[in-house]
Amino acid sequence: MVADGSAAVHGKDVPTATILANMHEVEGWLTEEEAVVLIAAADQSLRSLPPTHTLVEVGSYCGRSTVVLAGLIATVAPRARVHAIDPHEGEVGALDVGTENTPPTFRRFLENLGRAGVSQYVVPIRRRSYEVDWRDPIALLFVDGLHDYENCARDFRQFEPWLARGGCAAFHDYGTWPGVTAFVDDLAGSAAYDWVRRAGSMVVLQRR
Secondary structure (H helix, E strand, C coil), X not given: CCCCCCEEECCEEECHHHHHHHHCCCCCCCCHHHHHHHHHHHHHHHHHCCCCCEEEEECCCCCHHHHHHHHHHHHHCCCCCEEEEXXXXXXXXXXXXXXXXXXXXXXXXXXXXXXXXXXXXXXEECCCHHHCCCCCCEEEEEXXXXXXXXXXXXXXXXXXXXXXXXXXXXXXXXXXXXXXXXXXXXXXXXXXXXXXXXXXXXXXXXXC
């Protein structure tokens, strides 16, 4: 870690402080400690797997975590991309607890990417996870869509076949939403994944 809060990876300094500052300009619930864990997971995946591997984010809202992931890519793997999957219809919450409908978020999402200077590293996919036909290897899969068990599981399973061995799966809102917590506990208890780290409600598992 260098003086400005950056971390040296790939022989380069990751401007963590700048990434977090950009994150704070975007609406959302990701905290700094959770963002640092997400950065570490993405860096680990990009460092240990081929640089052409992709990051997939399911559930972007206004782009708070997207800006974090794209900010890392800009420094350590500029040929990589974040594929940000979200219908941007403004639905948040969990079907088993209750959802809230906010105004559509796609315009704000694009504006936030532009303000952070990371638009070129993001491929927006304005669909639900199960509507996406995916065929490419994935280095990091980040799931942060609707927070009931059924949707969390469906979002993850839609892309799991392409998650590389050694790649990371990250989940937000573990410990705060029962559906996410139950699904992650089931996954962590399987023989296919190892528990890597947790901070706040961010959890990272690694595929064996």
